[in-house]
Amino acid sequence: MTTTEAVSLRDGVRIDLTTGETIVADATEPNGDIVVLSHAHGDHLYTQAPTDVICSDLTARLAAARREDEGSLSRTSHSAIEQVAAGHVLGSCATIIEDSDGTTYLYTGDFSTRDRFALDGFDAKAVAAEYDIDVLITESTYGKPEYVFEEQVTLENRIIDWLNDTNDTPVILFGYTLGRAQELELLVDRSGRDRLFVTEAIERLNDVIESIHSVEFAAERYGRDVTIGAGDVLVLPAQTNKLSFVDHIVENTGAIKAGFSGWAVEDSFKYRGDYDETFVLSDHSDFTELTATIETLNPERVYTQHGFADAFATHIETTLDIDARSLKENQTSLGQFG
Template identity: 40%
Template sequence: MIREKDGIHFDLEDKVVADSRKARGDVNFVSHAHMDHVHRGENPVIASEVTRKLAEARTEKNIAAASSESFELIPSGHIIGSTAAKFGEEKEYLYTGDVSLRDRAYLEGFEPVSADVLVVESTYGIPAYRFPDQKGIESSIQDWVQDNDRPLFLFGYSLGKAQKIQHIMQEATERPIVAHGSVKNMNNVVEEVTDLNFRAKPYGENKELLEDNAIFIGPSSFARNDGLNKFVDKVDGLKAGFSGWAAQEAFKHRGGYDKTFPFSDHCDFDELVELVEKVGPEEVYTHHGFDEAFASYLKKEKGINARALKQNQSSLTDF
């Protein structure tokens, strides 16, 4: 039985709970350090060393490492430290967590492994979400920055996306970079646990740099801030948003962006299909985003036994 409750619950001989905020399994797994997955309980967790350190820095708590002998952790290409987990004896289960097959900035994409049962995220599980070639996306970002010698305001998720964007900026330009506090905090944490370095200065004390041609990096939620938008107008800046949702025009209007880039830390539709085919499972469970649409595509078009996990629903029996 596999259920989605607070996280994904696998009722095996040992109960495995993945990406729960208050894990209650015999074994608790954390795939990556985004806050919706970060474990808040007292139990030790199975996670990569980097994920555990990022989670400790974000929660300001000690998080003990559980023994993971029967677990294979496979880098999932979503953010620094993110991993999928393969486990189980009679049957092999693969839980991807958030996942991307693409090499991006400094991060390598996920390489699928075989399993009998696959639990996969399906954020972009419909054909409307097909992203262009990644190298093309990254060079179009660099071209846009070089072509616009005026204040630029860039927005993306503060852990993961924001660091990749900065990495791409640092390669493209010598212009000053300033980061919103939430991004700066994540830069510091990432610098502590990796060899990466970010040259961004704090936004608060360096706002005047944006009256010239500096580049600002901030979280997506800040793109709609009134004070920020007045400031962008005052300095005649341009705003850009970075997300897989940019594959649809509505994303541009929602954030009031002048420019958007479909730069994602998740698989697009074709990559989800590729992932499933490479794993070659007997059963697939989808969760997040277009979970039902993706499961029904796999069933109808690929003849794969697939279904969406829904909160508190039991499965297997009612495939």
């Protein structure tokens, strides 16, 4: 078993192997012998492109589309590293690392165990059948018991019903440019809505996804020359919900604004975002799915990060009796966790 100093959080997650090699995952300015990228969301993506990176082909293409000034990524591989589907967004991967001392690490990145849309969920049972995971580094975005999500099929049907029930009014749907936006587009396509519009940034990612997956997004590009009316849907990036042009659309068309996020479990999400309607549509695992994943993998040690990292680590220790600590930036030894 490796020492606790092997895992740290600096610029990205760092794992120091007994070979002397350093793995760096999801760093802003990757600086390691081996660079790993879990997926192409902005909070995991580089601002300075690495020379070589371990990631899926789709993630490399999406990253290049989102970081156009940095050019294309050069993908590589490593004999000690395998990636498996993480189920978070298209192209996302969890990373399995087998160190020469026999220690096996699993870095989940962001993940979801639910099969949905064009995604296969993270399969902890399949991983556990092939690997004995010693050290798990997991996200804990929704690592509190109150964050339990509705069954996926039920939720999707409820969203489609809402789209049909409000068909006499234009709607603006807010979700992340990568992942949530594409899911919303596919839901709109299953509804009785007339026209679907997206921004140039979303359209650019749609094109990349369509070039690899057998999925089509029946969306037109939204621009100043477009006037939305009854039956129309506009999908916008989540961060634009309070911009003046959105207010202008609402004032002129009477459009309804809807927000989609796991955080919609909280009533305050609706009011913070100034939404008319909200739905708990998430690309992360909920609390029960996080817990079930750890039970299935049964590692000797767990590091948590993101969201409710402290609370979830405490839950793992007290309920599952597994050594767990939240991973804090620049802490490199177990004693520093206090």
